[in-house]
Amino acid sequence: MRKLVWLAAVAFAVLGIAAAQAQDTPRRGGTIRMTAPYAASFGSLDPHATPRAQDDIVGKALQRSLYNWDTANNKPVLELAKSVSVSEDGLTYTYKLRDDAYFHNGRKMTADDIIWSYTRIMDGTKGFPGARYVRIIKGAVDVEKGQAKEISGLKKIDDFTLQMTLTERVEPGYYFFAGTTAILPKEEVEKGNYAANPVGLGPFKFKEHIPGSRVVAERWDKFYKPGMPYADKLEVLIMAEAAARDVAFRNKEIDTSILGPAQYVAYRADPQLSKGILEVAEMFTRAMQFNPTYKPFADKRVRQAINYAIDTDLIIKRLVKDKAYRAVSWLPPSSAAFDKTMKPYPFDPAKAKKLLADAGYPNGFEFELSTSQNESWGLPIVEAIIPYLDKVGIKLKPKLVEVTVLTEIAMKGEHQAFIGSNLTGPDSLATLRCYYSKTPRTACNYTSFNNPEFDKLLDAAGEEADMAKRNDLLRQANNLLYEEAPVWFFNYNKAVLAYQPWIHGLQANPTEITHQYPENIWVDATSPAK
Amino acid sequence: MLPVLARRVANIIPTLAAVVALVFLLFSVLPGSFVSAMNEDGRSNIDPAVMERMRKEMGLDDPVTTRFAKYVTRIAVGDLGTSFRTREPVTKLIAARIWPSLKLVFAAMCFAIIVGVPLGFLAALRPGSTIDTAAMVGAISGLSLSQFWLGLMLMYLFALQLKWLPSFGYGDGGLRHLILPAVALGVGPMALLARTTRAAVLDVLNADFVRTARSKGMTETRVVEWHVLRNALVLVITTIGLQFGSLMGAAVVVEKLFAWPGVGSLLVDSVFQRDIPTVQGCILLIVTFFLVINTLIDLAYVSIDPRIRYG
Numbered sequence: 001m002r003k004l005v006w007l008a009a010v011a012f013a014v015l016g017i018a019a020a021q022a023q024d025t026p027r028r029g030g031t032i033r034m035t036a037p038y039a040a041s042f043g044s045l046d047p048h049a050t051p052r053a054q055d056d057i058v059g060k061a062l063q064r065s066l067y068n069w070d071t072a073n074n075k076p077v078l079e080l081a082k083s084v085s086v087s088e089d090g091l092t093y094t095y096k097l098r099d100d101a102y103f104h105n106g107r108k109m110t111a112d113d114i115i116w117s118y119t120r121i122m123d124g125t126k127g128f129p130g131a132r133y134v135r136i137i138k139g140a141v142d143v144e145k146g147q148a149k150e151i152s153g154l155k156k157i158d159d160f161t162l163q164m165t166l167t168e169r170v171e172p173g174y175y176f177f178a179g180t181t182a183i184l185p186k187e188e189v190e191k192g193n194y195a196a197n198p199v200g201l202g203p204f205k206f207k208e209h210i211p212g213s214r215v216v217a218e219r220w221d222k223f224y225k226p227g228m229p230y231a232d233k234l235e236v237l238i239m240a241e242a243a244a245r246d247v248a249f250r251n252k253e254i255d256t257s258i259l260g261p262a263q264y265v266a267y268r269a270d271p272q273l274s275k276g277i278l279e280v281a282e283m284f285t286r287a288m289q290f291n292p293t294y295k296p297f298a299d300k301r302v303r304q305a306i307n308y309a310i311d312t313d314l315i316i317k318r319l320v321k322d323k324a325y326r327a328v329s330w331l332p333p334s335s336a337a338f339d340k341t342m343k344p345y346p347f348d349p350a351k352a353k354k355l356l357a358d359a360g361y362p363n364g365f366e367f368e369l370s371t372s373q374n375e376s377w378g379l380p381i382v383e384a385i386i387p388y389l390d391k392v393g394i395k396l397k398p399k400l401v402e403v404t405v406l407t408e409i410a411m412k413g414e415h416q417a418f419i420g421s422n423l424t425g426p427d428s429l430a431t432l433r434c435y436y437s438k439t440p441r442t443a444c445n446y447t448s449f450n451n452p453e454f455d456k457l458l459d460a461a462g463e464e465a466d467m468a469k470r471n472d473l474l475r476q477a478n479n480l481l482y483e484e485a486p487v488w489f490f491n492y493n494k495a496v497l498a499y500q501p502w503i504h505g506l507q508a509n510p511t512e513i514t515h516q517y518p519e520n521i522w523v524d525a526t527s528p529a530k
Numbered sequence: 531m532l533p534v535l536a537r538r539v540a541n542i543i544p545t546l547a548a549v550v551a552l553v554f555l556l557f558s559v560l561p562g563s564f565v566s567a568m569n570e571d572g573r574s575n576i577d578p579a580v581m582e583r584m585r586k587e588m589g590l591d592d593p594v595t596t597r598f599a600k601y602v603t604r605i606a607v608g609d610l611g612t613s614f615r616t617r618e619p620v621t622k623l624i625a626a627r628i629w630p631s632l633k634l635v636f637a638a639m640c641f642a643i644i645v646g647v648p649l650g651f652l653a654a655l656r657p658g659s660t661i662d663t664a665a666m667v668g669a670i671s672g673l674s675l676s677q678f679w680l681g682l683m684l685m686y687l688f689a690l691q692l693k694w695l696p697s698f699g700y701g702d703g704g705l706r707h708l709i710l711p712a713v714a715l716g717v718g719p720m721a722l723l724a725r726t727t728r729a730a731v732l733d734v735l736n737a738d739f740v741r742t743a744r745s746k747g748m749t750e751t752r753v754v755e756w757h758v759l760r761n762a763l764v765l766v767i768t769t770i771g772l773q774f775g776s777l778m779g780a781a782v783v784v785e786k787l788f789a790w791p792g793v794g795s796l797l798v799d800s801v802f803q804r805d806i807p808t809v810q811g812c813i814l815l816i817v818t819f820f821l822v823i824n825t826l827i828d829l830a831y832v833s834i835d836p837r838i839r840y841g
Binding site: 039040041043044046049050051052124125126127128129131132135144195196210211212213214237238239240241243244247248250251253401402404405407408411440442443 | 561562563566567568577578579580581583584586587615616617618623626627630681682685686689690693696697698699700785786787788789790791792795796798799802803804
């Protein structure tokens with residue numbers, strides 16, 4: 001009898017281990033059904049033509065860039081090259097390219113494709129958004145201006161060796177992982193109508209696009225990562241309405257769904273749904289930005305006073321339903337230059353009042369705040385801060401504008417203050433350049449920030465080749481921003497992706513949670529999609 | 531019939547010209563541009579040099595008069611321009627959306643007619659009865675419900691609870707995916723049709739010629755078939771025409787909710803992203819559809835009621 005019990009126990013243990021292993025071992029086959037939640041259509045399937053996050057969801061499946069974002073280590077890593085060496089001056093990079101990367105038309109990728117793709121992006125007559133990244137290559141601007149036909153900083157050594165000379169000492173991974181710098185096959189683009197039949201280097205091959213509905217792609221068997229992708233098919237389904245996504249997700253018609261604050265609360269409270277929630281602090285900082293041309297905001301004490309006057313934590317908890325992390329400074333926690341020891345401005349109305357009095361505003365003042373309707377960084381938030389500011393004597397008049405108009409207002413400086421969401425990564429140096437005195441308002445210096453000490457730190461960081469030292473300088477610059485308070489530091493977006501129990505390998509990508517590298521994703525046999 | 535048709539078509543042209551001018555003017559004064567809209571989600575990023583080039587490429591820096599002249603010249607030869615967003619011809623974008631849109635609109639209208647007209651008719655034949663009360667309560671509810679709420683409830687009931695139908699999407703374009711959005715879109719017109727039919731039938735039932743027909747000993751069925759139905763139909767068809775014509779534009783909410791790839795969802799996306807050529811193209815299509823349907827209805831009047839003549 002005892003023997004029997006032992007045998008049964010061993011059998012159960014073996015079965016348990018086997019089951020656990022089956023859960024961990026990627027299964028080949030099946031269909032991944034992702035959602036594209038940011039609009040009711042895709043802009044373009046030509047990755048060079050569109051900077052939109054929505055379009056890059058498909059782009060990650062069909063296309064590849066020189067670098068990828070390594071979610072596990074939170075940094076860019078080589079994708080289309082096997083190795084890279086850097087010259088002593090830190091400006092010339094020599095890439096040993098993959099010799100096993102095939103376009104979906106069956107042709108092998110070579111250095112010529114990278115040169116051609118970057119040259120296309122710099123076509124000055126096209127206004128391709130990726131030009132902002134490729135411009136870092138020596139001679140790229142000449143092509144953009146029509147003064148040269150080739151980018152002088154790109155040199156083909158042989159089919160699989162490429163030399164790239166930069167104009168500044170930067171980490172090129174931050175520039176060349178973006179979807180807008182994807183490597184495309186010249187012959188396919190030149191056929192015309194590329195957006196209708198995109199051919200790339202990605203793990204999935206384009207099959208079908210029903211505009212306004214979905215994109216379907218099939219496994220690319222010659223993908224260079226052995227055994228990948230796992231799934232046979234990928235569907236990216238357009239679902240712009242959160243409520244409809246919720247029904248579809250609960251009905252098991254989709255595998256992933258991005259959640260808003262209200263759904264986040266409901267999903268967390270549900271015993272089943274709460275098991276499939278992926279969260280990440282995305283690289284977006286939500287903030288109220290002050291225009292110093294409006295006299296009160298020229299005084300640092302006034303800006304600091306506003307940071308002290310608002311109970312930011314309570315607003316995040318009650319209004320944003322904890323679907324955000326309290327902003328401590330401009331750089332998000334995922335940045336290597338983020339100072340983990342920093343504490344946010346505490347809620348201290350008395351201190352706020354004192355600072356206002358010291359600045360010459362004992363009775364406060366009035367200002368107009370331009371805002372959109374956004375639930376996490378728009379009018380609902382503004383309505384919540386009005387009474388806090390009122391208590392210290394500041395009268396806030398909200399001015400509601402369409403979100404499309406908000407950027408335009410900020411660029412033109414036609415505001416006293418505005419509240420919005422800002423991309424603050426992944427390149428901390430580029431992010432902090434938005435506060436560099438020589439950066440124009442039209443670029444991103446919406447607060448017309450001008451601080452010689454900050455400039456000096458940024459200049460030094462730009463010159464520094466040692467990444468640890470560079471990050472230390474950027475950390476100091478970021479801390480200086482905290483002290484100067486050109487904005488009310490509100491929150492960092494907590495991106496939340498709900499996923500079904502049968503889907504595995506999703507990545508908590510802080511650059512954008514919907515941007516999943518689908519070769520890593522697999523679905524187990526319990527998926528209802530065949 | 532042909533002279534009537536010619537006159538109606540001649541009337542369409544100035545209406546379309548006015549719409550073209552109005553839409554152009556509206557989007558010229560509206561704040562925000564396609565280039566600034568690229569940053570609207572706070573997730574995309576685009577630098578000023580590129581923005582400048584895009585503005586130039588898209589002709590956004592040209593004076594309004596120049597842009598209008600170019601636009602009118604293009605329209606005159608049937609060219610709706612190039613989408614800012616996709617960099618493809620607007621005609622191509624719209625062409626991909628017309629069939630799903632028409633399918634949805636026709637299905638919604640079929641639902642509205644099949645349910646609404648008999649319901650109104652039955653209610654009118656038994657005024658004050660339980661059928662009448664129930665039909666009119668249903669009609670008022672149908673008119674009051676928001677498409678968004680109704681759509682969600684349909685999804686919840688027929689997809690999530692009963693598992694009869696998919697909750698969203700175009701699928702293979704078949705009936706299974708069409709039913710829920712068509713019903714959500716068709717409930718409003720159905721309710722209006724029920725009320726209009728009831729009112730029209732009641733009106734005709736009290737007319738002198740109906741009394742005369744009855745007094746001549748005609749059976750009630752024959753009275754209804756020959757006199758009531760035919761005469762009430764003019765008002766019903768007018769309502770059908772107006773509803774049918776406006777449904778393509780009204781489908782915006784339903785299309786977005788059900789991820790249905792029609793002209794409405796293309797329009798709403800293009801408005802938010804200030805893709806002006808596409809917006810203009812979509813509005814032009816919707817208005818043309820409305821005008822064509824109403825012209826057809828006008829022609830139908832002549833066939834139904836020979837007393838109607840267009841001078």
